[in-house]
Amino acid sequence: MRNFVVFPFLGALAMLATATPAIVITTYPESVQAQTYGMQRRGERRDTRQTSREVKHACNASGQSSRSGCRQAKREVKQTGRRD
Numbered sequence: 199m200r201n202f203v204v205f206p207f208l209g210a211l212a213m214l215a216t217a218t219p220a221i222v223i224t225t226y227p228e229s230v231q232a233q234t235y236g237m238q239r240r241g242e243r244r245d246t247r248q249t250s251r252e253v254k255h256a257c258n259a260s261g262q263s264s265r266s267g268c269r270q271a272k273r274e275v276k277q278t279g280r281r282d
Contacts, residue, residue: 246279 233241250272257268 242279246276249279250275 253275254268254272257263257271258265263271
């Protein structure tokens with residue numbers, strides 16, 4: 199008779215153990231950031247670098263400025279990105 203009492207208890211325990219992670223995952227606050235601040239800063243630096251490259255290439259393609267003038271334009275974009 200005692201074996202019949204143990205099986206429902208184990209079944210209920212197994213069901214609880216299976217359902218608990220799903221409940222915890224769905225109630226986890228979504229305000230937590232997916233990225234660390236370091237990863238965000240790295241992404242911002244990459245974006246700034248890409249923008250500065252585009253400015254330099256556009257300057258070189260236009261032919262209105264010298265190479266040094268285009269390099270200076272690139273530096274200004276990068277410096278602006280560092281200040282932000």
